[in-house]
Amino acid sequence: MTKVNKSGYSSVQVLDHALFRDMPPTLQQVLLRDAAVFHVQAGEVLFREGEDAVEYLYVLDGHVEVLRHTQEGQERVFQIFCPGQLLAETAMFMTHGRYPMEARARGDAVVQCLKRSGLIELVTGWPELSLRLLTRLSDRVYRRVNEMEWFSDSTAAQRLADYLLRLPCNPAGGVRMPLTQRQLAVHLGVRPETLSRLLADWVSQGLITGARRDWTLRDLTALEALVQSARRSF
Known part of the structure; x- marks a missing residue:
């Protein structure tokens, strides 16, 4: 990582995050004590699973992904963090003191x-x-419980439709997958060939068009209907 000394990035931007907003000035100094801004290159690891959790991160620009490697050596990407988001703040309170x-x-x-x-x-x-931290953690636990239930009760097609519908979409229905198809297969809990077959079937049915990471959602109604049959109301 390279330390940044650019005027475009201020160490106080993090104070606008929902966790820290309206914090008293004296406590702001505690939050920012020894804080530093760094530039990281594509693919650079910021911390590894099992390392001592001594810092948490605020994304100022670009994207940071958190992942684990399966026993088969495949990457399971859990979340991609965007500018304005915190990551690893909950790891600061784990009893084992390590990044998960x-x-x-x-x-x-x-x-x-x-x-x-x-x-x-x-x-x-x-x-x-x-x-605020308790509220944030409670909401995360609730989301994870719902995700576990969804994962066990939904079909591969429903999980794929849900994933596509949650991606940022342009007016023409175009979406770009942030994951490779192999990473997406691991994320959805399906075999890569199952994912390829689903995508090919949907192309032939006119639900989607595209290839690799770039797709256009042609029949949003059909995709939404597929998802709604398994989605919880809250």
């Missing part, structure tokens, strides 16, 4: 590294932050 996943730059990115020691000090000195 690996973080890697997805293309060139700029991140701010914030210290665990400052965050721990803040939660003891500002109860509002503790409440």
